[in-house]
Amino acid sequence: MGQVALNLARKWRSSNFKEIIGQDLVVRILQNSLFKNQFFPVYLFSGQRGCGKTSTARVFASAINCKKISEFQKNPQSCQIPCLQCESCVAMTAGRHPDFMEIDAASYTGVDNIRNIIDTSSFLPLLGERKIYLIDEVHMLSKAAFNAFLKILEEPPKFVVFILATTEAQKLPETVRSRCFQLFFNPVKLDTVAAHLENMCQKESIACDAAGLEFIAQVSQGSLRDAINLLEQARFADSKVTKSVVLSVLGYLDDRALYQLLSFMIQKNHKDMLAFFHELSKQTISTEYVVKRFVELLYDGIILKYSGEPKYFLDIPTELKDLINQMPMAQLVTYFDQICNLDMAMQKTSRKQLLFESMLLRLISRDEIGQLALGEEKKK
């Protein structure tokens, strides 16, 4: 058996601009900055988690100090930066560049670390042309730390570049933010994530199918890092990465099972519904997921009924559309409201599945009582 390469996320971390996935505009702006040799003293990289901020910052830092930068500036077609071969690039790759400092503000929120940066930033760079400070999760800095930091932002040494990265740019003081050149990192598009995963699977000889990879992309919601980590888990869970393998890794249930549950409710089929829950309790399924997904399906149903334009809802499977057609609007809305409200109650109990089960039973019974009452009315 061949050796398994561990940790895909680390192995596939971008080492040059070409390998940065789904951030074309940001890459273009940074490459132009390198070409024109014009750098802002402070860059602010903002965007959701796992979309490439830190990797891009490291690539940009490598490129700034790459020995081939002047060659690149003369003719960008002649070479690529970072070249990954010069002394500076090699030191960056090895994580021992004397002019590159990476600080995790989530672990070092205090003012002392910022004072340390202020003290060291006045010394000339040792190996490259510039000293680069990457401050990750910068919104976590304390107020005192931000105040100290402002002083250096007002008059940064010419050879210093700061790269601040954050998932929550709105938490930065306006005085700091206004001094930054802000670059927005978009959530990586679903098809871009899926295509990247497919490429990884090919190169790493991971057996997979398109539905499995698309599902990983879908649940990762624009975070490439989350997608790669999930792919990693799934490939160790089974010999082939399929949608059902990914579902079981996540403790999720296939939508078709939920359609079945809804159909039992419509038919007021207590017996099969209880059997369904009995089966569910034997598996490691997250009840929170089942409830969340069930609510989403009901919501799709409400929107479908309101719009009356099914052609706009092509992605809703026929199976679900048929079920929705059998339900009056009032019933859909009641189910949606009641199950939505479960969320709060669920946080307070460890018996989540029982709570969900009893709620569905009550909903069916209420329908029955409603219909009985309606029957009585008719008799009168």
Ligand SMILES: [Zn+2]
């Ligand atoms: Zn280089």
